[in-house]
Amino acid sequence: xxxxxxxxxAETRAAGxxxxxxxxxxxxxxxxxxxxxxRAMVEGGCDVVEVGLPYSxxxxxxxxxxxxxxxxxxxxxxxxxxxxxxxxxADTGAAALVMSYWNPIERYGADRFAADLAAAGxxxxxxxxxxxxxxxxxxxxxxxxxxxxxxxxxxxxxxxxLRLTTAASGGFVYAASLMGVTGTREQVAGTAEKLVLxxxxxxxxxxxxxxxxxxxxxxxxAAEVAGYADGVIVGAxxxxxxxxxxxxxxxxxxxxxxxxxxxxxxxxxxxxxPR
Amino acid sequence: xxxxxxxxxxAPAQPDALGHFxxxxxxxxxxxxVAALDEVAEAWEKARADxxxxxxxxxxxxxxxxxxxxxxxxxxxxxxxxxxxxxLKREDLNHTGSHKINNVLGQALLTKRMGKTRVIAETxxxxxxxxxxxxxxxxxxxxxxxxxxxxxRRQALNVARMRxxxxxxxxxxxxxxxxxxxxxxxxxDWVANVDRTHYLFGTVAGPHPFPALVRDLHFVVGAEARExxxxxxxxxxxxxxxxxxxxxxxxxIFAAFIPDADVALYGFEAGGDGAExxxxxxxxxxxxxxxxxxxxxxxxxxxxxxxxxxxxxxxxLDYPAVGPEHAHLADTGRARYEPVTDAxxxxxxxxxxxxxxxxxxxxxxxxxxxxxxxGERLGPDAVIxxxxxxxxxxxxDTAAAYFGLVxxxxxx
Numbered sequence: 001x002x003x004x005x006x007x008x009x010a011e012t013r014a015a016g017x018x019x020x021x022x023x024x025x026x027x028x029x030x031x032x033x034x035x036x037x038x039r040a041m042v043e044g045g046c047d048v049v050e051v052g053l054p055y056s057x058x059x060x061x062x063x064x065x066x067x068x069x070x071x072x073x074x075x076x077x078x079x080x081x082x083x084x085x086x087x088x089x090a091d092t093g094a095a096a097l098v099m100s101y102w103n104p105i106e107r108y109g110a111d112r113f114a115a116d117l118a119a120a121g122x123x124x125x126x127x128x129x130x131x132x133x134x135x136x137x138x139x140x141x142x143x144x145x146x147x148x149x150x151x152x153x154x155x156x157x158x159x160x161x162l163r164l165t166t167a168a169s170g171g172f173v174y175a176a177s178l179m180g181v182t183g184t185r186e187q188v189a190g191t192a193e194k195l196v197l198x199x200x201x202x203x204x205x206x207x208x209x210x211x212x213x214x215x216x217x218x219x220x221x222a223a224e225v226a227g228y229a230d231g232v233i234v235g236a237x238x239x240x241x242x243x244x245x246x247x248x249x250x251x252x253x254x255x256x257x258x259x260x261x262x263x264x265x266x267x268x269x270x271x272x273x274p275r
Numbered sequence: 276x277x278x279x280x281x282x283x284x285x286a287p288a289q290p291d292a293l294g295h296f297x298x299x300x301x302x303x304x305x306x307x308x309v310a311a312l313d314e315v316a317e318a319w320e321k322a323r324a325d326x327x328x329x330x331x332x333x334x335x336x337x338x339x340x341x342x343x344x345x346x347x348x349x350x351x352x353x354x355x356x357x358x359x360x361x362x363l364k365r366e367d368l369n370h371t372g373s374h375k376i377n378n379v380l381g382q383a384l385l386t387k388r389m390g391k392t393r394v395i396a397e398t399x400x401x402x403x404x405x406x407x408x409x410x411x412x413x414x415x416x417x418x419x420x421x422x423x424x425x426x427x428r429r430q431a432l433n434v435a436r437m438r439x440x441x442x443x444x445x446x447x448x449x450x451x452x453x454x455x456x457x458x459x460x461x462x463x464d465w466v467a468n469v470d471r472t473h474y475l476f477g478t479v480a481g482p483h484p485f486p487a488l489v490r491d492l493h494f495v496v497g498a499e500a501r502e503x504x505x506x507x508x509x510x511x512x513x514x515x516x517x518x519x520x521x522x523x524x525x526x527x528i529f530a531a532f533i534p535d536a537d538v539a540l541y542g543f544e545a546g547g548d549g550a551e552x553x554x555x556x557x558x559x560x561x562x563x564x565x566x567x568x569x570x571x572x573x574x575x576x577x578x579x580x581x582x583x584x585x586x587x588x589x590x591x592l593d594y595p596a597v598g599p600e601h602a603h604l605a606d607t608g609r610a611r612y613e614p615v616t617d618a619x620x621x622x623x624x625x626x627x628x629x630x631x632x633x634x635x636x637x638x639x640x641x642x643x644x645x646x647x648x649x650g651e652r653l654g655p656d657a658v659i660x661x662x663x664x665x666x667x668x669x670x671x672d673t674a675a676a677y678f679g680l681v682x683x684x685x686x687x
Contacts, residue, residue, distance in 0.1 A: 059462045070450075102566050103580040157307075179307055181467065
């Protein structure tokens, strides 16, 4: 079974470019507004949108995404709202993913969450604090409902763990560009390209895409990463533009033009390794 | 009669290779930290089998901490506890004033063994932070302590102590600004600085190997106490009582008794206003199984899996989860967990001060309140061992305000 995510990543690869993957917490700054902002992200050029499930203890997130998640929780965002935002995202034509820490999914019920997400048109889930070793129930649930399981690899991952994690992943593998939390950085980490190469080595011949996130927040950085990765993941940069905007219209405009800048960067990239 | 020599040298049962105690524990952590967690687990495996490391640690525990800590019979307090014999394991007399130093010295030595030069830690009441700052001063390690801004206000004296010892104290201004947020922030620091930094985790929670590592480093508490009770009374205690927040002092005194099936183990959780009121920190009593801070365990959480704010008069117990081995002991019935309210704890606090001349930490006062309850239940023939895990110097302001011993400006 092919997910919308797999189809979209095959299309961008065929077009000779990396995919642009944007992140926004559902419910930020409130559920209806987050749908409008995501539409602007897609209009600006996002191929894939990660809809964040806001969580009270986001251990892997820096201050910008923490603030965004806190705002969403204060607005009363629930998993049901997240699924509604996923539906609206999928309706734009972009591939829709959920990014969630594990506890809210476990609490909802892993199988029930997978079923409801698939019914809402979602393609898969990124789980930043779930390791393949603990993912038995999740593997069964996502297999049963045809969802992609997206695990993370990091510069500190051993070759053995790269093989374990990529074998457990579907859709793409999320390569964390650096040792650290989410947030904008001055430069793309020097660790990113090497990790992508090591991850491809671990993947072998399956062609599973490798997308890079953490610290990418300009068109130039997106261009640099697009030179070696299958996808460029941007989160804090979008959240920051919403936080800085005086109102929703301004937020949508800022987000759209930021997505355009990133998409333009990606199109300008010279592929070091056309695949 | 059971004596110490009847029994092979006891060592605590280890979790499975992935760190599970039954269905609890494990590792729910970012991939970026797996290598560091594996490094800690491997370093500890080697260190615990290394006689030179064990000797260095034993020397520090004896000459620096002051171990073994004494066992004090609380005869006057016992009159308020159904007449049962109450034996206090005096961890309050350790250097830095609580059991926390046992774990800290072990992990600080481990830090040096791993070739790391920087230590980070979280603290709630400040006891773990002070102990960590102390060990870092002794062993020449850079030290950064994360503490919720709310707690830096509640425990200003301990902030000053840590700074005097050379530690940097970072107030955490996000989330609920308490212990759980300090832990989140310490993990964020660790992932960014893991090459030269060890996260000196302070309780038996967190991802594997921390629950087993911290418990092992505290095993000495229960091992000593078991020996001391046998010598003093000629038998094992009927019950062992400890307070439970994250649960390090409780695992410290429980672990050596787990194989003794006739010894009842009681963990007294911080009930706050009452476990049924919602203003509580009693995670096992009022919470449900979930994943929090890297492990599957009991968590105070809402219907959507969001962590609920905890409440306790004791900053050291004010934590919305509990170590995974406690969750396992609770489910299997080997240990029982009951809530003690703020009011019950403060009454026990007052009683110990007045009847024994010992000012306990408010954390430990929860265990004392629990011991009174057990004494009433078990009667005058019972022997009850209580972990007096810390001293109350740090709590003088809170207690003075609670009992109205000072006016609103804090004046006598």
